[in-house]
Amino acid sequence: MSDSSPFVSFDDAFSLLPRNPVIVTSMAAAEPQGFFSRLHEHLPRLGRVIVHCANPNFDYPCFEVAATLGGRVEFRTLFLTSAVRGRVRRAQVQYVPQHLSQWSRNILARGGVDAFWGSCAALGGNGSVNLGLGACYETEIIKKARLVFLEVNRNMPPTCGATTLDASRVSAFIDNSFPLPTLSEFKPTDIDVRVAENVARLVPDGATLQLGIGAIPNAIGGFLKARRHLGIHTELMTDAIVDLFESGAVDGSRKTLFPGLIVGSFVLGHERLYDFVRNNPLVELHPSSFVNDPEVIRANPLMHSINTCIEIDLTGQVCSESLGHEEISGVGGAADTHVGAQRSAGGRGILAFASRTAHGASKIVFELKPGAKVSVGRNDVDTIVTEYGTAELRGRSVAERVLALVNVAHPDDREVLWENAVKVGYVSGMGHFSTSL
Numbered sequence: 234m235s236d237s238s239p240f241v242s243f244d245d246a247f248s249l250l251p252r253n254p255v256i257v258t259s260m261a262a263a264e265p266q267g268f269f270s271r272l273h274e275h276l277p278r279l280g281r282v283i284v285h286c287a288n289p290n291f292d293y294p295c296f297e298v299a300a301t302l303g304g305r306v307e308f309r310t311l312f313l314t315s316a317v318r319g320r321v322r323r324a325q326v327q328y329v330p331q332h333l334s335q336w337s338r339n340i341l342a343r344g345g346v347d348a349f350w351g352s353c354a355a356l357g358g359n360g361s362v363n364l365g366l367g368a369c370y371e372t373e374i375i376k377k378a379r380l381v382f383l384e385v386n387r388n389m390p391p392t393c394g395a396t397t398l399d400a401s402r403v404s405a406f407i408d409n410s411f412p413l414p415t416l417s418e419f420k421p422t423d424i425d426v427r428v429a430e431n432v433a434r435l436v437p438d439g440a441t442l443q444l445g446i447g448a449i450p451n452a453i454g455g456f457l458k459a460r461r462h463l464g465i466h467t468e469l470m471t472d473a474i475v476d477l478f479e480s481g482a483v484d485g486s487r488k489t490l491f492p493g494l495i496v497g498s499f500v501l502g503h504e505r506l507y508d509f510v511r512n513n514p515l516v517e518l519h520p521s522s523f524v525n526d527p528e529v530i531r532a533n534p535l536m537h538s539i540n541t542c543i544e545i546d547l548t549g550q551v552c553s554e555s556l557g558h559e560e561i562s563g564v565g566g567a568a569d570t571h572v573g574a575q576r577s578a579g580g581r582g583i584l585a586f587a588s589r590t591a592h593g594a595s596k597i598v599f600e601l602k603p604g605a606k607v608s609v610g611r612n613d614v615d616t617i618v619t620e621y622g623t624a625e626l627r628g629r630s631v632a633e634r635v636l637a638l639v640n641v642a643h644p645d646d647r648e649v650l651w652e653n654a655v656k657v658g659y660v661s662g663m664g665h666f667s668t669s670l
Contacts, residue, residue, distance in 0.1 A: 240408045243271050246382050249405060251347055252280040257340060257374045259351030260287035260311075261501045263367035265384045267409040268350045273298035276306055285340050287311040287369070290414045292320070300325045311336055312563035321560055330606070333468055333498075333566035334525035337370035341377055349378035352409075354391040362403060364396040365389035366413070366500040366507070368518035369468075375402060384409040390507050392500070394517030415503045416471070419448035424587045427620035429453040432539060432585045435616070435623065436460065439487040441533040441577075443467040443570045444474070445540040446501075449585050453539060457482055464488040466533055468525055468566040470497040470516070475509045490532040491517065498524045525566045530573025531580070538574035539583045540567050542608065544596045547635045547654055549611035549626045551584060558604030572613050575627065582615035582627075588643040595646040597638050599653040617641060632660045 250256070258265055264286075272295040276282060286308060296317065299306035308326045310317060311333075320326035331339050340346065351371055354363045362383065364371055372395055375381055381403045387410040421429065425448045432449070433456035436442070441464035442457075444450045454473030457463065458480035465474055465483055474495060477483040485493040498521040500510050510516045523529055530536055542553040543561075554562045571582035586596055597619075601607070617624040617638065624637035635654045639647050655662040 240385070241405045243267055243407055243409075246405045246407050247271070247275045249380060250275075250279060252278075253282070254279060254347040255283045255285075255345065256348045256350055257285040257346050257370075257378065258349075259364070259367050259371050260369060261290075261367055261499050262413050262507075263352050263365055263371070263389070263499070264290055264414070265350050265352045265382075265409075266291070266411045267384050267407060268382070269293040269295060276302060280305065282306045283309065285309050285311070287336070288314045289317050290314065292316045296320050296325050312565055313560055314562075318561055328560050328563060330564060332525070332564060332569050333369070333521045334527075334569045335522070337373040337520065337522055340370065340374065346374055346378040348380040348382060349374050350382045352384040352386045352389060354385075354389040355387045356385060356400070356406070360400050361397050362400045363391035364398070365392055366510070366518075367498075368394060368396050369498045369521045372396070372398060373520055373522065380404040382407065386410050386413075388413050390511035392510050392516065392518050393512065393514055394496075395519045413507060414501070416446070416501055419446075419451050421448040421452040422587075424620050425449050426452050428585050428587060428618060430456055431618050431620065431623060432583060433457055435581060435583065435618070436463075436537050437535060438462055440464070440535040440537045441466050441488055443530075443536070443538040443540075443574065444471060445469070445567075446471060447541055449541055450539060453585075462487045464533060465495040465497070466490070466524065466530065466536065467496070468498045468521055468570065470495070470500045470502070470506065470510065472502040472506045475506055478509075487535070488533050490529070496524060521566065525569040525573070527569055527573030527576060530570060531576035534578040534580070536574040536577035536580035537583060538570035538581075539585060540571065541586045542567075542584050542596075544598050544601060544605065545584070545614075545617060545638070546598055546601050547638055547650065547659060548631050549614040549634050550601060550607050551609035551614055552601050552605040553608035555604065555606040557602035560606070564606075564608045568609050568613065571609050571615065575613075575615050582613075583618055584609070584614070584616070585618040588619040588621060588641065588646070595642055595650070597642040597646070597650065599650055635659045
């Protein structure tokens with residue numbers, strides 16, 4: 234079907250799906266909201282259904298209906314959001330642990346994909362289709378899918394990079410313009426600002442950045458506006474990148490891979506960000522199998538990956554995705570970028586977080602909670618930053634790590650951390666740590 238063909242209805246599009254289909258959907262701001270909002274109406278006739286999706290924006294009716302169909306419907310999500318965390322606990326959604334760089338490869342390795350269902354920007358009549366704000370795995374799946382359905386959303390900004398495909402590859406278009414989802418506002422606390430300031434001290438002029446999501450990465454952007462010749466090579470493009478570009482801090486001139494360009498895999502933020510990436514030749518989206526490949530990440534010198542985590546134990550094991558046994562998010566690209574940055578000349582993998590949770594529990598712990606999922610192994614951990622300073626762990630002994638981490642923990646938690654480390658022989662008790670503010 235070409236981009237000049239009549240659009241089909243949702244019912245007609247669903248009627249084209251075979252029984253027992255394997256379906257892959259686009260993600261984040263490009264999530265096909267019409268598909269998820271109507272899927273429950275068609276589940277009874279489709280037989281056994283497998284849907285691969287990522288970070289669902291809403292708790293759609295299909296998740297609840299699937300629970301009544303005796304296990305005939307399986308939602309395999311690549312990253313969890315607040316919309317579906319409770320569904321995982323009730324076994325209505327299944328989380329698939331895997332690095333962001335491996336998503337498309339692992340989906341395709343499981344067998345054939347009957348249908349890809351995504352969204353796209355308004356059709357331009359030139360025989361091509363633009364997928365807009367997502368390129369993580371979409372184009373790679375589209376190449377292999379037997380059927381391709383796209384919801385044409387006139388609010389979707391067309392983007393540059395690997396987001397354009399020939400309209401002849403599309404089996405059916407469905408007219409469905411919906412508001413683009415936006416991120417919640419992350420308001421940094423005074424402690425978040427202190428963490429961000431400590432991180433910013435580690436970032437030199439000419440560095441290339443990967444920024445995670447949340448209050449601390451947003452605050453870091455404010456401290457980096459005075460830097461010059463920064464570059465961006467990141468899985469997720471957020472509003473902080475616009476701020477850095479408009480301040481003159483980002484020009485990409487020191488990058489050796491895509492010099493002068495801002496490179497990512499998907500975009501999720503607010504209208505200002507969506508306007509910024511619209512047909513912007515300085516911004517390119519590419520599959521995460523490329524963007525998040527550690528060997529690709531290393532190509533830019535002074536690569537700095539900045540993410541956060543839930544907790545870290547005294548030997549350097551990092552949990553970024555669960556509260557004990559409770560899955561709350563996913564590893565995403567945290568390990569990809571943390572490892573890749575360290576392979577870069579002068580690069581650094583940074584994990585930045587407040588020393589305590591909002592409830593006063595230490596995030597630097599003697600041992601991870603029972604069931605905690607290790608997102609970054611202690612053999613790959615690099616630099617830890619809290620509001621109390623920086624702990625450099627790469628290449629350090631267990632005893633050195635204990636001392637470094639205790640000294641950036643909250644002062645009220647340091648003594649008990651140290652005592653536990655002494656009890657198990659991580660340290661001899663002869664080291665020194667500070668309990669002062």
